[in-house]
Amino acid sequence: xxxxxxxxxxALRPVQDPExxxxxVDLDMVRGIAIDGGTVHVGVALTVAGCPLRTEITNRxxxxxxxxxxxxxxxVDLTVMTDEERxxxxxxxxxxxSGHQPQAMGHAEGAAIPSTTAGPNTRIIGIAxxxxxxxxxxxxxxxxxxxxxxxxxxxxxxxxVYGFSVPKMLGIDQDPMQIDGMIIPPVGYGVKCxxxxxxxxxxxxxxxxxxxxxxKLLEEFLTKVLWDAPEYLLFDMxxxxxxxxxxxxxxxxxxxxxVVTTPQPAAQRVAQRSGTMAGKIGTPLMGVVENMSxxxxxxxxxxxxxGSGGGQLLADKLGxxxxxxxxxxxxxxxxxxxxxxxxxxxxxxxVAAALESIAGWVAARGPKRRFRPELTxx
Numbered sequence: 173x174x175x176x177x178x179x180x181x182x183a184l185r186p187v188q189d190p191e192x193x194x195x196x197v198d199l200d201m202v203r204g205i206a207i208d209g210g211t212v213h214v215g216v217a218l219t220v221a222g223c224p225l226r227t228e229i230t231n232r233x234x235x236x237x238x239x240x241x242x243x244x245x246x247x248v249d250l251t252v253m254t255d256e257e258r259x260x261x262x263x264x265x266x267x268x269x270s271g272h273q274p275q276a277m278g279h280a281e282g283a284a285i286p287s288t289t290a291g292p293n294t295r296i297i298g299i300a301x302x303x304x305x306x307x308x309x310x311x312x313x314x315x316x317x318x319x320x321x322x323x324x325x326x327x328x329x330x331x332x333v334y335g336f337s338v339p340k341m342l343g344i345d346q347d348p349m350q351i352d353g354m355i356i357p358p359v360g361y362g363v364k365c366x367x368x369x370x371x372x373x374x375x376x377x378x379x380x381x382x383x384x385x386x387x388k389l390l391e392e393f394l395t396k397v398l399w400d401a402p403e404y405l406l407f408d409m410x411x412x413x414x415x416x417x418x419x420x421x422x423x424x425x426x427x428x429x430x431v432v433t434t435p436q437p438a439a440q441r442v443a444q445r446s447g448t449m450a451g452k453i454g455t456p457l458m459g460v461v462e463n464m465s466x467x468x469x470x471x472x473x474x475x476x477x478x479g480s481g482g483g484q485l486l487a488d489k490l491g492x493x494x495x496x497x498x499x500x501x502x503x504x505x506x507x508x509x510x511x512x513x514x515x516x517x518x519x520x521x522x523v524a525a526a527l528e529s530i531a532g533w534v535a536a537r538g539p540k541r542r543f544r545p546e547l548t549x550x
Contacts, residue, residue: 233246
């Protein structure tokens with residue numbers, strides 16, 4: 173095979189921008205190929221100046237081209253897109269949607285919410301509970317990663333504004349990139365993530381916002397973040413039945429809800445309020461996940477530290493299935509603290525098996541849930 177600019181371009185097609193996760197050829201980032209004997213010169217236009225992953229892009233281009241017969245050296249010349257080129261890129265990334273597109277209200281009035289189109293196969297699932305401390309975020313993160321491990325495209329929106337924790341649990345420590353006002357969400361373990369935690373100075377900074385600010389934030393995350401029509405978009409909901417839950421229903425009327433509880437009656441009764449609210453506002457319930465169901469000791473005996481039966485009782489009251497029971501192990505908490513989900517750190521373990529089973533249950537229903545036109549944004 174002769175070494176030509178076309179063969180080099182073909183070799184670069186599988187090379188993806190590490191943040192946008194699309195081919196650098198399709199993104200029009202390749203800006204010239206020259207061949208000088210066994211040396212290939214490749215020009216690449218970065219989306220923004222000071223791109224933190226410029227070294228990664230250089231390495232990916234080099235590895236793809238050096239593998240071609242006859243290539244002995246690769247010279248990558250990095251430039252930066254102009255404002256006009258970035259605007260064209262944004263239009264290209266956000267274009268091509270069709271079907272019903274709900275519009276944002278308030279601050280972002282008139283802006284389409286790409287993830288809600290009837291065309292893309294996006295299943296939107298809120299992970300909710302009536303109270304904090306039941307492991308809702310752990311379930312969200314591990315469910316998202318387990319779905320991604322199955323080959324699905326997955327995004328997580330950390331809507332728990334006051335108690336954000338998802339980026340840390342996914343091991344994400346980089347800021348989101350912006351292209352002409354469009355936000356590119358960082359990726360952890362194959363899962364795109366956006367959180368208010370990426371916008372504050374540090375983990376100790378409190379977020380002290382009232383309802384209108386929460387509503388505005390959700391608008392921004394839905395209209396400006398390039399979710400790129402994932403098969404699954406999970407929302408880590410804040411505890412309770414307040415502003416975020418109402419805003420989510422208004423913007424995403426085809427969303428569904430999974431309610432997380434622990435086995436103890438007190439948690440079950442509070443979690444029931446989230447399920448009851450979902451019924452009142454027309455958000456379908458998928459099912460119930462019982463977390464911290466038991467602890468298996470070294471003796472092999474199951475110790476029900478938080479009681480038993482709460483998950484099944486809640487499922488029965490809400491008229492939905494009990495999707496799964498997740499045992500309690502210190503490794504689940506430890507994984508969240510260091511940013512390694514337990515489905516990654518201990519894939520053959522008891523807890524990972526339970527979470528992977530829940531992911532299988534969700535995946536069996538497919539990514540797409542038909543948009544119901546009778547539900548309109550209020």
